[in-house]
Amino acid sequence: xxxxxxxxxxxxxxxxxxxxxxxxxxxNMIIAAVSVMALFExxxxxxxxxxxxxxxxxxxxxxxxxFFNEPAIKGWVLPILFLFFVSFCILLIKNLRTERLEQVxxxxxxxxxxPLFFSCAVFMRDFYGVxxxxxxxxxxxxxAWLCDTxxxxxxxxxxxxxxxxxxxxxxxxxxxIGGLLGCTVFMILIAFLFTLCLEAFGVYIYVNYIAILxxxxxxxxxxxxxxxxxxxxxxxFSVKDFGDIMPGHGxxxxxxxxxxxxxxxxxxxxxxxxxISVL
Amino acid sequence: xxxxxxxxxxxxxxxxxxxxxxxxxxxNMIIAAVSVMALFExxxxxxxxxxxxxxxxxxxxxxxxxFFNEPAIKGWVLPILFLFFVSFCILLIKNLRTERLEQVxxxxxxxxxxPLFFSCAVFMRDFYGVxxxxxxxxxxxxxAWLCDTxxxxxxxxxxxxxxxxxxxxxxxxxxxIGGLLGCTVFMILIAFLFTLCLEAFGVYIYVNYIAILxxxxxxxxxxxxxxxxxxxxxxxFSVKDFGDIMPGHGxxxxxxxxxxxxxxxxxxxxxxxxxISVL
Numbered sequence: 001x002x003x004x005x006x007x008x009x010x011x012x013x014x015x016x017x018x019x020x021x022x023x024x025x026x027x028n029m030i031i032a033a034v035s036v037m038a039l040f041e042x043x044x045x046x047x048x049x050x051x052x053x054x055x056x057x058x059x060x061x062x063x064x065x066x067f068f069n070e071p072a073i074k075g076w077v078l079p080i081l082f083l084f085f086v087s088f089c090i091l092l093i094k095n096l097r098t099e100r101l102e103q104v105x106x107x108x109x110x111x112x113x114x115p116l117f118f119s120c121a122v123f124m125r126d127f128y129g130v131x132x133x134x135x136x137x138x139x140x141x142x143x144a145w146l147c148d149t150x151x152x153x154x155x156x157x158x159x160x161x162x163x164x165x166x167x168x169x170x171x172x173x174x175x176x177i178g179g180l181l182g183c184t185v186f187m188i189l190i191a192f193l194f195t196l197c198l199e200a201f202g203v204y205i206y207v208n209y210i211a212i213l214x215x216x217x218x219x220x221x222x223x224x225x226x227x228x229x230x231x232x233x234x235x236x237f238s239v240k241d242f243g244d245i246m247p248g249h250g251x252x253x254x255x256x257x258x259x260x261x262x263x264x265x266x267x268x269x270x271x272x273x274x275x276i277s278v279l
Numbered sequence: 280x281x282x283x284x285x286x287x288x289x290x291x292x293x294x295x296x297x298x299x300x301x302x303x304x305x306x307n308m309i310i311a312a313v314s315v316m317a318l319f320e321x322x323x324x325x326x327x328x329x330x331x332x333x334x335x336x337x338x339x340x341x342x343x344x345x346f347f348n349e350p351a352i353k354g355w356v357l358p359i360l361f362l363f364f365v366s367f368c369i370l371l372i373k374n375l376r377t378e379r380l381e382q383v384x385x386x387x388x389x390x391x392x393x394p395l396f397f398s399c400a401v402f403m404r405d406f407y408g409v410x411x412x413x414x415x416x417x418x419x420x421x422x423a424w425l426c427d428t429x430x431x432x433x434x435x436x437x438x439x440x441x442x443x444x445x446x447x448x449x450x451x452x453x454x455x456i457g458g459l460l461g462c463t464v465f466m467i468l469i470a471f472l473f474t475l476c477l478e479a480f481g482v483y484i485y486v487n488y489i490a491i492l493x494x495x496x497x498x499x500x501x502x503x504x505x506x507x508x509x510x511x512x513x514x515x516f517s518v519k520d521f522g523d524i525m526p527g528h529g530x531x532x533x534x535x536x537x538x539x540x541x542x543x544x545x546x547x548x549x550x551x552x553x554x555i556s557v558l
């Protein structure tokens with residue numbers, strides 16, 4: 001437990017630095033680092049790390065995607081993606097006997113979509129500005145992690161009916177409901193504190209509390225889905241944890257599995273409804 | 280041989296109708312039909328057609344993608360794509376014991392990229408107009424099919440050195456060179472005839488013959504790559520043909536395998552260099 005708390009504190013420190021740097025290119029770099037680490041863990045777990053050429057190509061892609069909206073790269077996105085496909089095809093044709101289409105598909109899919117989903121954090125900043133972007137990032141992370149934590153305690157107190165016994169036997173329906181309720185309450189509190197903090201710096205924002213009330217559970221549900229999806233990978237490949245980079249928590253993907261879906265979900269939600277706007 | 284020629288003539292008839300309808304929504308429908316058929320054949324060949332829910336979802340996606348640039352759907356592309364992912368994840372979690380991550384990845388990859396690559400024909404029309412769009416479509420199809428045909432005859436006449444003995448044993452280096460040279464000559468001829476035809480209708484265009492001379496072999500090479508990629512699938516899953524919808528030619532994918540890569544390649548080339556422009 002002590003180890004777990006220390007790891008969590010270090011994690012929070014890194015997260016605070018990320019938010020402090022959100023307006024700079026360093027934020028893209030942090031997302032790129034998270035993407036590459038998450039991709040590495042997911043490819044390793046699914047037994048895809050075999051061919052150094054394919055692996056390098058995947059990691060290269062994961063490192064580039066968070067920069068897709070930067071002026072220098074923006075115009076090259078389509079050619080880069082196409083070249084990535086063509087290179088994978090050439091490598092598959094060359095290694096016909098050792099590489100199977102199925103595993104190469106897993107590699108392509110993970111190398112494109114894991115970084116793309118995480119990169120929505122960068123795109124949120126680019127599209128909605130630093131202030132709203134920071135809030136949306138907090139919203140995405142909060143929906144995932146607060147729901148996780150509240151569900152843990154609610155499940156321990158009231159848990160009776162299993163949610164997905166074959167995928168994640170410890171999850172209960174009661175835990176999920178408690179998680180959704182708890183994270184909604186906390187999210188509204190966070191929005192309120194965020195407003196107060198900004199006001200202290202002379203920045204005034206309008207927060208759409210009704211939208212937060214309605215959309216936090218939706219987003220948190222997607223976090224649970226991401227968690228279950230990661231469990232499926234671990235179960236199908238008989239892996240316990242994705243890694244051990246964060247003692248007590250496991251690998252990057254053990255912590256970010258639920259975030260994988262809440263970040264793109266928040267990006268899409270923000271497209272439709274402004275949860276906050278700077279006045 | 281007779282059957283082959285009849286099939287080819289029917290194919291050319293359909294192709295001419297497609298080009299005649301290029302300015303209308305029917306062209307999107309034709310591309311959607313080709314995408315769904317190609318996807319069906321590729322999923323069947325790779326043994327992925329097992330779960331009716333997953334299959335329907337894949338075909339639905341293939342049918343929608345060619346309409347992604349239509350005003351009614353344009354704003355919904357991101358939510359549609361995300362919903363597609365989420366649905367696939369839910370189905371994978373629900374069918375944890377019967378569906379493997381690898382096969383689901385093949386399904387997602389094919390359902391997204393096969394239609395997307397074919398849909399570049401629609402996007403070319405939308406981006407560059409009906410006249411240039413028609414020429415780019417002819418260019419993409421010409422690079423693939425003319426190279427194929429010229430390579431066949433050049434290979435029969437001079438073929439000695441195998442190109443990719445394990446993937447496609449009949450292909451030779453001499454055939455490839457003959458194919459590239461032949462299709463470049465034919466492509467310049469087609470561009471010239473295209474200009475004459477349009478002039479008869481009072482439409483004047485400028486053709487960048489030097490770009491065509493340089494880029495036809497590049498695009499044709501990608502056609503060969505598409506062909507080899509399809510051969511890898513057939514070989515890894517021990518399938519002879521993708522289908523038998525076109526007697527003498529096999530399935531849709533047996534004819535469109537080389538086109539799969541030349542269409543997006545042409546789209547990207549056209550982004551960088553205008554091969555033709557309407558005066």
